[in-house]
Amino acid sequence: MTAIGAGMAMLTALGAGLGMGFATAKAVDAVARQPEASGKINAILLLGCALAESTAIYAFVIALILAAK
């Protein structure tokens, strides 16, 4: 049962993946429009991806707490 719960907790990764995908798509748009600003865009994209990823990481930690005995 706890294994199923851990798997369900990891459904959060869906949202994080979508968010990171949207952010990357917008970043690609921005770089295509202004290639000279790619350094700044890269830094912001990394920060945003880290923040979007954090929800998935919380879910992962919860899944680990559920799965590890």
Place this chain on the structure above:
Amino acid sequence: MVKTKTVTIIELAVSAAVFAAGLVMTVAAKSAIRQHGENKKRKRRSRLSLALTVMAAWFFIGTLIAAYSGKTKGMEVEFSLFSERVELFGVTFARTSVLMWILTAIILLLCLIFRLFLFPRFDPDHPKGFQNIMELAVEAMDRFTCGTVGEYGEQLSPYMFSLGVFMIASAFSELFGQRPPTSDLVVTLSMGLITFVLINYYGLRKKGLGGRIKALSNPTPIILPMKILSDVAIPISLACRLFGNMIGGMIVMDLLKSVLGGYAAGIPAVAGLYFNLFHPIIQAYIFIILSLTFINEAIE
């Protein structure tokens, strides 16, 4: 499934024969290229036989290791959220803490060696070699922190640099078969708490208590508790992010090693390039830039 002795011996013999054949074919193809010049067919034959040789060598080594250590495919991966304890001088410590002390001692020793033996020999006017690398790294960090937090950048730069060095060193400790200290929630939480202290220290120093409370209740005083709550959540979120990323990488590497069993000769190194080198550097960067952003938020 346990392999019998005969199967192992047959595997060893076949792979050795293939390896020898591949070697002979490679040498023949190379000498053919040298004698008759390159063309597409000879080049392809040379490349194919080289690939065959490498595959046979990998299979031979893997079979040998698997037979020697008795480990075949499908071992179980065991992991726990908190690291195991070791006893030192009658007190039990977490293994990761002990490893952290060792890493800190190594880094401090390297610092002392650099300071005492390398830095006096540096020429400020004509930098070369190692001096260039050090100056590049320190200047990049200075520029980075000053660009993010402005006036306090010069004070924060050494701490952030040592934080990054520690995180990358602890990720490298996984290459020696140890559990990295950053994959322990206690270590990452203490790092997050240091960031929390820094945020409040610089916020109080810049604005004073009244100014800080005023900044926290910026649009309306009603959201003051929520702002305080989100401030308290910062170290927890930083700690969980680093911990989750590091333990995730560790579990993936463990799974890979256990699936390959004795055949894990050379293949985890390729994955380790991502999980032990690129990923920790990105995570260290993110930890540092998030800390600096939160500090900047508190002082502006």
